[in-house]
Every structure is written in structure tokens, then in C-alpha cells.
Amino acid sequence: xxxxxxxxxxxxxxxxxxxxxxxxxxxxxxxxxxxxxxxxxxxxxxxxxxxxxxxxxxxxxxxxxxxxxxxxxxxxxxxxxxxxxxxxxxxxxxxxxxxxxxxxxxxxxxxxxxxxxxxxxxxxxxxxxxxxxxxxxxxxxxxxxxxxxxxxxxxxxxxxxxxxxxxxxxxxxxxxxxxxxxxxxxxxxxxxxxxxxxxxxxxxxxxxxxxxxxxxxxxxxxxxxxxxxxxxxxxxx
Amino acid sequence: xxxxxxxxxxxxxxxxxxxxxxxxxxxxxxxxxxxxxxxxxxxxxxxxxxxxxxxxxxxxxxxxxxxxxxxxxxxxxxxxxxxxxxxxxxxxxxxxxxxxxxxxxxxxxxxxxxxxxxxxxxxxxxxxxxxxxxxxxxxxxxxxxxxxxxxxxxxxxxxxxxxxxxxxxxxxxxxxxxxxxxxxxxxxxxxxxxxxxxxxxxxxxxxxxxxxxxxxxxxxxxxxxxxxxxxxxxxxxxxxxxxxxxxxxxxxxxxxxxxxxxxxxxxxxxxxxxxxxxxxxxxxxxxxxxxxxxxxxxxxxxxxxxxxxxxxxxx
Numbered sequence: 159x160x161x162x163x164x165x166x167x168x169x170x171x172x173x174x175x176x177x178x179x180x181x182x183x184x185x186x187x188x189x190x191x192x193x194x195x196x197x198x199x200x201x202x203x204x205x206x207x208x209x210x211x212x213x214x215x216x217x218x219x220x221x222x223x224x225x226x227x228x229x230x231x232x233x234x235x236x237x238x239x240x241x242x243x244x245x246x247x248x249x250x251x252x253x254x255x256x257x258x259x260x261x262x263x264x265x266x267x268x269x270x271x272x273x274x275x276x277x278x279x280x281x282x283x284x285x286x287x288x289x290x291x292x293x294x295x296x297x298x299x300x301x302x303x304x305x306x307x308x309x310x311x312x313x314x315x316x317x318x319x320x321x322x323x324x325x326x327x328x329x330x331x332x333x334x335x336x337x338x339x340x341x342x343x344x345x346x347x348x349x350x351x352x353x354x355x356x357x358x359x360x361x362x363x364x365x366x367x368x369x370x371x372x373x374x375x376x377x378x379x380x381x382x383x384x385x386x387x388x389x390x391x392x393x394x395x
Numbered sequence: 396x397x398x399x400x401x402x403x404x405x406x407x408x409x410x411x412x413x414x415x416x417x418x419x420x421x422x423x424x425x426x427x428x429x430x431x432x433x434x435x436x437x438x439x440x441x442x443x444x445x446x447x448x449x450x451x452x453x454x455x456x457x458x459x460x461x462x463x464x465x466x467x468x469x470x471x472x473x474x475x476x477x478x479x480x481x482x483x484x485x486x487x488x489x490x491x492x493x494x495x496x497x498x499x500x501x502x503x504x505x506x507x508x509x510x511x512x513x514x515x516x517x518x519x520x521x522x523x524x525x526x527x528x529x530x531x532x533x534x535x536x537x538x539x540x541x542x543x544x545x546x547x548x549x550x551x552x553x554x555x556x557x558x559x560x561x562x563x564x565x566x567x568x569x570x571x572x573x574x575x576x577x578x579x580x581x582x583x584x585x586x587x588x589x590x591x592x593x594x595x596x597x598x599x600x601x602x603x604x605x606x607x608x609x610x611x612x613x614x615x616x617x618x619x620x621x622x623x624x625x626x627x628x629x630x631x632x633x634x635x636x637x638x639x640x641x642x643x644x645x646x647x648x649x650x651x652x653x654x655x656x657x658x659x660x661x662x663x664x665x666x667x668x669x670x671x672x673x674x675x676x677x678x679x680x681x682x683x684x685x686x687x688x689x690x691x692x693x694x695x696x697x698x699x700x701x702x703x704x705x706x707x708x709x710x
Binding site: 232236264 | 581585587588592594597599704
């Protein structure tokens, strides 16, 4: 069996003296959507931040066989890892268009301009507001902008931290439809942290459940969705 | 009684109606005020650049400009280079020093912890000012101006000198170039992204440290240019930029700490106010106090200044 696209082994992470991840292992195959579930404080956000060297870590993070651990954030981004942080992380003082341009900051090819236009087509509201400050957009619009900005990297791995946070259910649903469409069209591997477990398990191929900084459960998303413990704890029926 | 009070006020401030009705004197002071104002504006621009990107006032800015101005002195008076060329060399040299200072003394601290950084810049101010004093001594020297002496336009005692024209032209050119740099180039985009959201800037692959280092270098170059404009009107000595820094702080506060246009307009207003008050109210002893008064009034009445942004952010 060939190695997975993203292969994480013994990953530990700490904020100062506080150990958040106690050595977790997980993997995502190329082109798959993986979801990380877990209660507040389980270490979901920290896992994504650890992959981008935004927190001090130990352990191994292999992307397409190459070790990312020990590299700096800017170099990991140059390997094609895009991260949509919790709370969207747009640049409020920059225009919508400038936000998209920052997403392609490390790209040197000539197709950046064409990609901007393509995202205006996918999310027409962004095109209408291209010269408006990102801070003046609504929550849903900012989430679209954050995702479009991340995709401007043409990432091979997209990390999404609670994309549904603060969004109306209908907007969340259409957002996940967009994500599956992008996954199908571009083959972008995705790792999603999500509170809305039902929705996330519906689109994901594999799922991991984190509890207190350790992987408590893992498996194909449809199997986990049928698991009694997962149903009681995260799906609520 | 009203008349008595008025006479008393006029007496205290030594205001004579002759002076007040002297149009040429007014015009002369307006020209001087604009000229001084342009120099405050350019140092204020340097302050605003760093404030925008880091969220704190870099007190070492005036000291880096001071070092820059002494380098202008070395290159022009001691080495005999043409003044304009000496200024360019000093701008390059002070940028290099600023990058070194940023790398060694600033970057070890997390960029979002403002208080330690402010203390460090205060320390740097004292160290650099003293070092300049030790190296070049404390006696005053005169520094030549980049611009020719003389005045192409005169109305009696009111002269629009080449130096005034040069100062104003320089500051507007600097604003124009800075605007192009920040809005049209990739490094400008990186700089503004870091200012807007540090964490996201990291996540899109911008190297935050070098970007802020670039900001320090640019600010030092602008500060040196500002110093080279202002010092020829005064005399060069190690505490000179501290006084300029206070007027420039007033200018930046008035314009709104994060607005470049505000810094320029604030600088011109402070320069005008200073010259008119000093001339007509005979307040030369209190000139520096007027700058502090401007800062106080702005902070009380309109903390964002004239052009500062109150951050618009929907959640």
C-alpha cells in the first residue's frame, strides 16, 4: 500500500507549558476530504495550526513523503498548504481583490489574474465588492473570501477551521456544496475541523474524533456516522 | 471692564495691532510655517509607517534620523560630496543601520506584544542619541541645505525661498512615492497585510520579520530625509531630533496616527500654528509646549485625529 498524501505521526503540540496534543497519528489520502471532530478544547484547531508551524510541535508531518516538521510557516505555504483559520482571518483593511492577491503571494506564475476572475465567477458577490474593504463584508461573504483566498494558492492541501462558525444553516450548506465541488474539480485534499458533525460527515471520506489531545476514534466517515458513540456525542440523536 | 481685560491680554502676550495688521509679516510667517511643517510632516510620515504596521510609536525613529543627519554632515561637510548626494548616501546608510537594529533588538520580541517593544524603542532612543553625542561631540555644527539659498518670489519681507519650495516639494514627492510603493508593489501588499492581520499574513506565506524590517529601513530613510530638511534651519547637535520628534508626534496625532495624508496635513498645520503663535503671541519659550498641547487636545477631543480610521469590521 502506498503512503497517504498527508501522514502525521506522534504529533505533539504545546502552548508554553500547556500540552495540547499528546502524540496523535492520522493520515489523509490524496484528493480525500478528512474531517476532525471533537469537543471544545480537544485540540482540533491546534492540530491545524501545528501543520502550519503556527505552534511549537514535536513529531512527524509528511506531505507527499516530504517532512514538514521543523520548517517555517512561509516555507510550508510554498509547499502548497493553505489554511483558512478560525474566525476567517481576512485582512479587514485591504480590499476584497487585495485579499485574493495575498492568497497568491507565494505564486510566481502568470495565471494569478485569471484565477482572481475565476473566483469572482464562482462567488459573484466578491466580484461586486472587489474594491470594498473586506472588513465591511458580512460574515458569510467573509467566509467565501477566506476560502477563495486560500484557494488562490492553488493548494495541494487545504486546511479549514470551522468554516460554518457563525453562518446561517442555509449558507453553511451551500458552502459545503462549494467545497465538495472544488474537491471534485481540482482534486484538492482537504482537512476540515467542524462543529456541524452531521454536515461534515456527509461530505467527508474519513473522520477522526479527538478527545483531550488524542485520537479517540477514526475510520471512514460513513462508518463513524453510524457509530452509536459518535451519534450520541456529536450528532445528538 | 471688557476693554480693560482686552488691553491686559494684549499686554501680557505683547500683541501689537501694528504687528497683527502687517500683511507681509503674516505671509512671511505662513511661508516659514509651511516650510517647518513640511519637515515635521516627513518625520511624521516615518512614525505613521511604523505605527500602521506595528501598532506602536517607534520612539527610536527620531534617533535613527539623528544618526542619518550626522551621516549627511560626514558625507557633505567632511567628505565634500554634493549635499543631495550626501543625503541619498545617508538615507541608504541609516536604512542599513535600522535593519540591523530591527533584526537584533526588535525581532526577538513577539510583534503583537506592544509594551515591551515600546520600552525597547525608548531604550534605543537613549542609546543612539548618546552614542551620536560620544562619537561627534555635543558642540553645535551647521549643516548645509540641499536647496540653493535665495528666494525666487518676494513681497517685501515675505519671501518664498527655494528652501521652502524644496521642503514642500520633497514631502509631497515622498508621499506620492510611498503611496505607489504601498499600493502597487508586492512588498507594499505584504507590508499592508502584516499591518492588517499578522496571523493571516503568516498563513499566506508572507515572511513577517523581513517585512517589518523593510518597514524600519524605509522609515529610517524617510526620517533621515526629514532631518536633512529641518536641520539646516536650526543647528546640528545631538538633541535636535528629539525636539523635531515632539512636533512630528503632534503632527501625526493631529492627522490621525495611521493616515499618511493626515501626517502631511498635520505637519503643515503644526508648522503654521507654531510660527504664527510664536510671532503674534510672542510665545517662543512655549513653542514646544504648543506641540504637547496639540497632542493633548487631539487625544481628548478626537482620538483618531483628523484622518485616522476607526476600524470598520463586521463580524
